[in-house]
Amino acid sequence: xxxxxxxxxxxxxxxxxxxxxxxxxxxxxxxxxxxxxxxxxxxxxxxxxxxxxxxxxxxxxxxxxxxxxxxxxxxxxxxxxxxxxxxxxxxxxxxxxxxxxxxxxxxxxxxxxxxxxxxxxxxxxxxxxxxxxxx
Amino acid sequence: xxxxxxxxxxxxxxxxxxxxxxxxxxxxxxxxxxxxxxxxxxxxxxxxxxxxxxxxxxxxxxxxxxxxxxxxxxxxxxxxxxxxxxxxxxxxxxxxxxxxxx
Amino acid sequence: xxxxxxxxxxxxxxxxxxxxxxxxxxxxxxxxxxxxxxxxxxxxxxxxxxxxxxxxxxxxxxxxxxxxxxxxxxxxxxxxxxxxxxxxxxxxxxxxxxxxxxxxxxxxxxxxxxxxxxxxxxxxxxxxxx
Numbered sequence: 001x002x003x004x005x006x007x008x009x010x011x012x013x014x015x016x017x018x019x020x021x022x023x024x025x026x027x028x029x030x031x032x033x034x035x036x037x038x039x040x041x042x043x044x045x046x047x048x049x050x051x052x053x054x055x056x057x058x059x060x061x062x063x064x065x066x067x068x069x070x071x072x073x074x075x076x077x078x079x080x081x082x083x084x085x086x087x088x089x090x091x092x093x094x095x096x097x098x099x100x101x102x103x104x105x106x107x108x109x110x111x112x113x114x115x116x117x118x119x120x121x122x123x124x125x126x127x128x129x130x131x132x133x134x135x
Numbered sequence: 136x137x138x139x140x141x142x143x144x145x146x147x148x149x150x151x152x153x154x155x156x157x158x159x160x161x162x163x164x165x166x167x168x169x170x171x172x173x174x175x176x177x178x179x180x181x182x183x184x185x186x187x188x189x190x191x192x193x194x195x196x197x198x199x200x201x202x203x204x205x206x207x208x209x210x211x212x213x214x215x216x217x218x219x220x221x222x223x224x225x226x227x228x229x230x231x232x233x234x235x236x237x
Numbered sequence: 238x239x240x241x242x243x244x245x246x247x248x249x250x251x252x253x254x255x256x257x258x259x260x261x262x263x264x265x266x267x268x269x270x271x272x273x274x275x276x277x278x279x280x281x282x283x284x285x286x287x288x289x290x291x292x293x294x295x296x297x298x299x300x301x302x303x304x305x306x307x308x309x310x311x312x313x314x315x316x317x318x319x320x321x322x323x324x325x326x327x328x329x330x331x332x333x334x335x336x337x338x339x340x341x342x343x344x345x346x347x348x349x350x351x352x353x354x355x356x357x358x359x360x361x362x363x364x365x366x367x
Contacts (some may be wrong), residue, residue, distance in 0.1 A: 005357055012154065012237070023278055026317060030349040034357065044154055084157065119157045126234060127136060127160050131356040134235045134364045135245060135278070143256070144367075169252045199259075220263035227361050228238045228269075235364040237245070 005130040006037045011046035013135070015065070016056065021049045022064050024135040029067075032074035039078040039129070040071075041122060047085045050096040050114070065097065072101030077113040084119050092116075136231035137163040140192075142171040143237065146181045151236040156188055164193040164230055166223065167215075172200045175211040182212060189214035197223060240264055241355035242274040245366030247282030248297035249290070254283050257365035258300060265308050273311045273355040274301075276344075278366070281319040284312075284344040298341050305343040313347045314340070 009028050015021040028040065042050060049068075056063040071079070079099060086092060099113040117125070126132070140159045146152040152174055159165060165188060167174055174185050175196045188194055189212060198217040201208060208217060218226065227233055242261055246253035261271055276283050288298050305312045314324055320333070326346050330338035340346065356362045 007353075007356060010234070019278060023318065027277075027349050027352060031353040033350070034353050036353075036357065043158070044150060082158075123158050123160050126158060127138060127163075129232060131359075131362050132232060132234045132364075133243070133352075133356065133362070134237050134366065143252075143365075168256060220259045221267060223260055224264045224267055224269065227240070227363065233361050233363060235366065237364070237366040 004035070004037050006039070006128060007031065008126065008129040008132045009038070009040045010132060010134045011040065011042050011049055012044040014045040014048040015054070016059065016061055020135040021046075022062070024133070025064060025067060027133060027135075028071070028076060029074060032076055035075075037078075038076050039080060039125065040076065041125070042079070042081045043085050043122070044082075045085075045089075047081055047089060047091060047096075050081065050099070051091075052095060052097055068097055068099055071099060072113055075101070077101035077111070078115075079113045080115055080117050080122060080125060082119060082122050083116050086116065138232045138234055139164045139166060139226050139230035141166045141168060141233065141235045142174070143169040143235070145170040146174045146179075152181065152184070155236045156184065159192060161191045164195065164226060166218070166226060167194075167196040168200055168223070169197075172196055172204055172206060175201070175215050176206060177210050177212055185215075186212050195222070195226060238361065239270045239272050239359045241272045241352075241359035241362040243352065243355075243362060243364045243366075244274065244276045244280040244283060245278045245364065247279035248288065250279070251367050253365040253367065254280065254297055254301075255295075257363070258297070258304065260363060260365070261310075262304055265304075271308070271310055272359045273313055273351060274305075275313050275315065275352045275355055277315045277318050277349075277352065279318075279322065281314040281322055281324045284314045284319070284324055284340050286341040287339050302341055302343040310343075312344045313351045314344050315352065316346050316348050319346055
């Protein structure tokens with residue numbers, strides 16, 4: 001069995017104005033079956049994908065924001081949101097979906113999947129990856 | 136393990152250059168392709184930023200994209216090396232990974 | 238070295254497909270291996286059989302077909318993205334009860350797993366997009 005690779009999915013675009021957010025999430029969910037070491041990075045307008053209270057009924061497009069909540073069930077729990085991107089947009093973690101996962105090694109304790117990281121921390125995360133998907 | 140960072144959009148259209156410069160580790164490489172080629176020119180509003188980048192990163196530009204846009208290779212910021220598509224492939228093999236800042 | 242190629246945009250509207258093509262052709266000429274060329278988002282439109290671009294310009298689809306034929310490339314259109322955008326092979330067209338298919342020869346339609354697989358199998362995944 002070949003070694004696990006570190007896969008990073010980079011999201012830099014806002015949801016709904018284009019399809020990249022939805023279709024990149026579809027890649028992440030399918031990719032979960034491959035049991036690699038998966039991380040997601042939300043940078044620039046990508047942070048908007050995780051906003052709470054999205055209501056798309058008025059624009060008539062699919063509201064897929066609740067799908068992010070399923071990521072924990074797929075063992076995808078390394079979700080990095082860039083602090084600078086949030087701050088430039090007047091946002092904080094409180095504006096974002098409360099994504100969690102259950103740690104089976106810790107009595108199924110519910111933990112936060114989202115880590116707000118500095119640019120420096122994200123730089124180091126990027127350097128460690130084997131494969132980077134951008135959309 | 137330095138990464139090859141590829142930027143393809145004009146710095147006057149999108150923030151990809153700024154985001155890349157914020158998140159690329161010193162010692163990695165930056166390659167300008169397609170419309171990002173405009174970032175290579177002296178005397179633009181981003182020239183100082185790109186000039187500073189040349190000190191921190193190995194910076195390259197795809198020559199066919201420069202020629203296509205009528206840009207003069209004598210007007211590119213010092214320290215930026217021009218490559219063709221084979222050079223692009225070669226860079227991808229030399230760095231440990233590739234990140235496209237779309 | 239083994240490359241995976243991801244093409245995120247359709248023909249002509251963005252330069253992505255052109256750049257991806259020139260990169261892929263150069264890599265092959267240099268003796269590298271292409272694990273797969275995967276077309277996603279509007280990139281599936283590179284696989285249309287029905288394009289009639291002007292005679293004095295490159296034909297992006299047939300150019301990919303020719304490269305694919307020469308080097309026996311695995312050129313995949315993502316099934317979900319293709320269905321959304323109306324790119325269908327014969328089987329998909331029958332399944333969806335459509336009156337025609339429109340995929341160009343040399344491409345095949347498959348799932349997103351093929352993209353992940355390419356990312357894992359290749360030494361480098363090259364992404365071309367907007």
